[in-house]
Amino acid sequence: MISARIWVDIPEAALDAEAGYRRVQRLLDAFRRVVPDLQHWHGGLNTPRQKYVEFFDKEAMLERIDERMKQYAAEFIHLPHGFLIHLDSDTSSKRTPGLFELGYTPTERSIFLDIYRPDEAFGPSAAQVVRDVLTAIVELEEVEYAFVDVRDRVPDKPRPTTYLVSYAAFLHRKALGWMGYVPRRVTADQLPSAAELVQVPGKGTVIVAVNDAFSLANKAHIKQANIVEMELVDLDLLPVTDPSLQ
Template sequence: MKATIRYRFNAELHDDESLYERARGVVERLADVHFGFREWWTVPAKARQSPFALGDREDVLKLIEMQRQEFQRKYPGVPLSVSNGVLLSNARSEKQWRANGSITIAINPGPGEVRLDIGDLSAATETPTELVWSSLRALTEDPRAVFAQTNVKQSVGKDRKLYSLNCGVFPHRDFLGWMGYVNQAVSGSQVPDAERVERQGQGTLILATEKVDLFDARLIEKMNKVEISLAELGLLPITDASISE
């Protein structure tokens, strides 16, 4: 099973050095969540490139500069904000990366989002709910966070499901998924089907269900009811204004 946390903030355009510091700030918040989140490496764009430890500041800055220049050569006239970001993994080699749970984090201030992918929850931890919940909490400590969601991808035999594609409620609104964050105070009575509701800064963390199984209709219904409650509160962003309620 794969879980993807994505949290959003207002778009930011950084120079190379401030982008590097932004990336460091994000992963430093994750360091206490799990031992596998303490060291991060750049993800090579080409087969012959070697990864750099994020702590190797000068090497990473050179890589950021090279990627920025390459983007500008390939897409002249396209705003840099489209690609202004850093992609990191929690291992130096692909073998170790897979053993660690196939984890990557993409810090993209240009479009205003950070995405943490845990590709294999069972390899990463024996307590998946707590790992993802703690990661969500750490990431949304960022006071710039305005919304966060957790998508889930699961396979059973030959059948595959992605929550956002196969299980969500609204075709015109964003989804919360397994768990997420809204930048408004919400009480448990306002989302009665949620398993946990916890204040986080100016906003609220919400866990729809302790266990996630996209092939269990009861759990999907529970997650959907949480999203319906949030939509009624005006807290699920509209993604397609052409579709009416």
């Protein structure tokens, strides 16, 4: 597996720099409880000559956030303006297993968290780590839907691909992929093919399709994820993205 990316849909919000910083700080604290090595996060690159800023250097980071917000507002005058940030857990020029990348853009209703080679970094615990990180996001944010896409190399394709692009069960709906979240309580009777269901109190359900490190070269993994997606359609819990294809 090259990477697993958690895609999260959240309500649109035009946050100021302080409010956005507080929200991201809560997420990073929660991630550290899952992966204790996630002690440092870096970002704030708005021009080619700038150096990374440590996220927890609040004054310096807020300056860079404010600078980026002004750049974005000037460049995209017709789009909603507000807090946005991209952070890496390591500033090394070479990507190493276990690298986390976070994108938090509430004006675009989006959070993503990319984990590079989680199977190498976490071994047999890879599914548990991804599940727990996803659950932490759901606990802290008002999540409307989330899924985990996997990017991988497969023998019959000339270049790396993703579950969403090549293997999702439906072209006109969201995917679930390795695992995901729906804002409703779902039971094992309703979703019998899921490997695991995690109830998030007061919210909904984290759904794990495959409880191993997901591989696009493993036909059993693809089939399992497809079946869970079909069961979600029967429950009207897999959102439609293109009504014209229904």
